[in-house]
Amino acid sequence: MDTIPLVHASLGKQELEAVAEVFCSGWPAGQGPSGQALERELAERYGVDGAVAVSNCGAALHLALLALGVEPGDEVIVADYTFPAPAHAVRYVGAVPIFADVRADTGTVDPQSVADLVGPRTVGVIAVDTVGLPADYAELRSITDRYGLFLVEDAACTVGATYQGCQAGALAPVACLSFHGRKGITSGEGGALLTADPALAADARLRSSFGIESIFNQAQVVGLPIPVFTEIGYNYKLSDIAAAILQVQIGRIDELLDRRRACAAHYAELLIDDELITVPHVPQDRTHAWQSYLVTLDPSVDRAGVAADLRAQGIGCGHGTWACHLQPVYETTQPCPVSADLFQRHLAIPMHAELSINQVERVAETLRSTLRTHARPYRTQGGAA
Numbered sequence: 001m002d003t004i005p006l007v008h009a010s011l012g013k014q015e016l017e018a019v020a021e022v023f024c025s026g027w028p029a030g031q032g033p034s035g036q037a038l039e040r041e042l043a044e045r046y047g048v049d050g051a052v053a054v055s056n057c058g059a060a061l062h063l064a065l066l067a068l069g070v071e072p073g074d075e076v077i078v079a080d081y082t083f084p085a086p087a088h089a090v091r092y093v094g095a096v097p098i099f100a101d102v103r104a105d106t107g108t109v110d111p112q113s114v115a116d117l118v119g120p121r122t123v124g125v126i127a128v129d130t131v132g133l134p135a136d137y138a139e140l141r142s143i144t145d146r147y148g149l150f151l152v153e154d155a156a157c158t159v160g161a162t163y164q165g166c167q168a169g170a171l172a173p174v175a176c177l178s179f180h181g182r183k184g185i186t187s188g189e190g191g192a193l194l195t196a197d198p199a200l201a202a203d204a205r206l207r208s209s210f211g212i213e214s215i216f217n218q219a220q221v222v223g224l225p226i227p228v229f230t231e232i233g234y235n236y237k238l239s240d241i242a243a244a245i246l247q248v249q250i251g252r253i254d255e256l257l258d259r260r261r262a263c264a265a266h267y268a269e270l271l272i273d274d275e276l277i278t279v280p281h282v283p284q285d286r287t288h289a290w291q292s293y294l295v296t297l298d299p300s301v302d303r304a305g306v307a308a309d310l311r312a313q314g315i316g317c318g319h320g321t322w323a324c325h326l327q328p329v330y331e332t333t334q335p336c337p338v339s340a341d342l343f344q345r346h347l348a349i350p351m352h353a354e355l356s357i358n359q360v361e362r363v364a365e366t367l368r369s370t371l372r373t374h375a376r377p378y379r380t381q382g383g384a385a
């Protein structure tokens with residue numbers, strides 16, 4: 001049986017050739033020629049002064065909060081329905097994540113919920129472009145401006161998406177990208193911090209390298225300057241091997257996103273009339289990067305049963321993303337009912353640039369029939385099924 005994976009990275013010959021060039025250069029570590037060239041390309045593409053290539057998006061979020069001066073005891077409002085990297089980053093710096101509920105139709109953070117949570121200890125907001133769909137930045141910016149808060153865009157999943165004509169990744173003063181293997185472009189693991197503020201970028205770059213300037217650059221200087229450590233930094237550098245892969249992948253963003261878009265459009269055509277499913281909603285003022293394709297199941301459907309049947313038939317699937325406030329590590333009693341509901345009812349079905357239209361059709365057909373096996377009949381008012 002032909003299996004259809006949930007995710008599949010699009011890496012090939014061009015990327016291998018780029019890696020071979022780094023091998024020949026003799027500098028596979030970070031902040032070398034490929035890393036610096038990648039940073040220049042990212043800065044140009046996103047129209048920002050500062051782009052810092054790092055080992056992953058979680059590191060970018062951590063560096064962003066350090067550079068923004070977040071301190072122990074500060075509160076940062078974070079979108080609740082997401083991979084928990086933003087809330088983890090808040091905890092890395094000893095601050096307190098406050099979970100904001102999300103819109104039921106998009107899964108992105110609800111600006112009203114953010115506004116309701118602002119308090120005397122709030123210093124900023126991390127919005128998330130949920131599984132590839134940008135959040136409501138006009139409303140979010142007006143809230144953060146009103147209260148003098150910082151706004152960070154977690155654009156981990158949104159390469160190639162847009163909001164009101166602007167690119168995701170450039171929708172807030174600081175944005176963090178992921179190049180993990182599931183994302184629109186990838187180097188296996190990888191990330192970047194983007195900002196219009198050169199001082200913030202310099203701070204993040206320094207802390208991504210143990211608190212000293214690029215070792216590669218220092219080695220080019222004539223003489224023997226001894227680098228000094230000015231920060232307790234981390235090793236969050238992206239290797240030049242990964243940077244070279246990403247330079248190729250950046251050139252493929254449109255090609256790869258077009259393929260994901262075609263799959264999403266075909267899923268929507270095949271599934272939109274099924275009363276047991278709601279297909280993703282994309283508001284008119286934005287476009288989706290389709291990191292994931294999440295359908296919302298009717299409450300009568302047993303999701304675990306559907307998933308087991310799909311996997312038994314060779315079709316990859318998953319639960320969507322996380323309702324962070326329900327994760328035991330945060331020990332919170334804060335309610336986010338919309339996020340909790342999506343966490344129960346979303347089902348991720350295969351979405352990647354290697355998916356063929358025939359495979360999309362097989363997934364949709366199998367899903368439709370599996371849903372019927374696992375839908376409980378609604379009870380009538382009298383209690384009979």
Ligand SMILES: Cc1ncc(COP(=O)(O)O)c(C=O)c1O
Nearest residue numbers: 056057058082083085156178180
């Ligand atoms: C919204 C979001 N933020 C951050 C991350 C973390 O990214 P990385 O694995 O590059 O650290 C992810 C990973 O899936 C994510 O979905």
